[in-house]
Amino acid sequence: MKKKNLLALFTVSLLSVSVLNLNVSAHVSDYSTDVIGISEIHLSSSHWVNKLAQDNTPLMSQTSIAQFNQNLVQNNPYIVNPLAMVERLTKAQLLEKIRSISKPSNQKRFYDNGEQLNQNDYAAYIESTNQNAVKAENTVTFGLVVRRSILRTFPTLDRVFKSTEDRDLDRFQESGLFPGDAVAILHASKDEQWVLVQAYNYLAWMPKKDVAIGNKTDISAFKNDENFIVVTGSKVFTNHVPNHAALSNIQLDMGIRLPLAKRSEYSNALYGQNPFANFIVKLPTRRSDGKLALKLVLIPRSQDLRVGYLPFTKQNLVKQSFKFLGERYGWGHDYNGRDCTGFIGEIYKSFGLLMPRNSGQQAKSDYGQNHFFAIGAAKSDKLKVIEQMQVGDLIYIPGHVMMYLGLDNSRPYIIHDVKGLGYIDERGEVYRGTLNGVSVTPLLPLKDYESLKDYVNNITNIKRIRAK
Secondary structure (H helix, E strand, O other): OOOOOHHHHHHHHHHHHHHHHHHHHHHOOOOOOOOOOOOHHHHOHHHHHHHHOOOOOOOEOHHHHHHHHHHHHHHOOOOOOHHHOOOEEEHHHHHHHHHHHOOOOOOOOEEOOOOEOOHHHHHHHHHHOOHHHOOOEEEOEEEEEOOOEEEEOOOOOOOEEOOOOOOOOOOOEEEEEOOOOEEEEEEEOOOOOEEEEEOOOOEEEEEHHHEEEEOHHHHHHHHHOOOEEEEOOOEEEOOOOOOOOOOOOOEEEOOOEEEEOOHHHOOOOEOOEOHHHEEEEEEEEEOOOOEEEEEEEEEEOOOOEEEOOOOEOHHHHHHHHHOOOOOEEOHHHHHHOEOHHHHHHHHHHOOOOOOOOOHHHHHHOOOOEEEEOOOOOOHHHHHHHHOOOOOOOEEEEOOEEEEEEEEEOOEEEEEEEEEEEEEEOOOOOEEEEEEEEEEEEEOOOEEOOOOOOEHHHHOOEEEEOOOO
């Protein structure tokens, strides 16, 4: 049978969407939505997993994944091993790094009160980066992140926005860091409350209180311990420890890896609790002098984590992605959430796979198996590739990334962490709404919220994460 045109097929199937919603509502709940092509059943991971019942073989082995990551470190300019950084930076080298992240925007920026940032504002922020303190030779130290933290353009918590209407996306927010992340510490702010750090996929400013300085050999041993747990839930928490705030109820996000303690390192009582029903892991903490101390913490076995990385399968890709469903969008990991690339990155980290931080960096990098599209490529050429997509494939448009879930009624569906909602409805009218969270949507009818540019026309790359 010849394949039907996907877009035409979707247009015809829109007529049945309301009927499908009525059928689901009759059996499940009184559910309705303004999101085109969505019924309640699409929001169930089992709906998509069941389509893969006979397809749960590993897509890459852990050996292949380790080699994949090593190739990224060696060949991709956006991924580094922070522990492999040189231990001395010249004045020119350090200033170049500071200025690569801490520079005025070439677009208008506004404070929460509506005032536009001016040259004096930027001058104060640049002054806070303490460039006058850069020496002819500067020592690099190394550390481990002790709690979920932030990466900022400048060493400040001041929030700035693209417009006076939208105060949701803080443009000084760059990314997030997590307990156990290794960083190279390059420089301190003028007030000594912030440090410029190089993480594995980003360079920016983080609060000094959130990182502990350690010996590079010890940090490497911590990161490379072969006996470890991986957080496979969206968020899990350490147990409460009376009078130990640094150990109590610490949030651990998906993909975090922590080494397990040896049985000889703890007794039958830990912080007044028998640890037998918990995983006992080593958590980095910061001493009063800023130095690293590894402490044992308990994480209940009832929480969503496992020993070793998850098998990299299509079923697990779906299951992991749905653990974030409905979480509010957080630009640069703001709002204790994540953005489109944070969402994708955390899913793949639960299998041990690393990625560049930003969608543009991911899209133009040639790791994995890629279908790059030149500017002006025909929509029909993109639809042909869409017809061949596999679950977990990543779809890139400028500024955004989506993950392919599969077909439903011959229509391709995606899951993504996205802010706006735009489409042309079945009456041919423009609809603009909001998603602002991790959402399941059909791919073909979507348009950019502001420009109404067609998603499919805008695709620059469709990437499959596999060994080449």
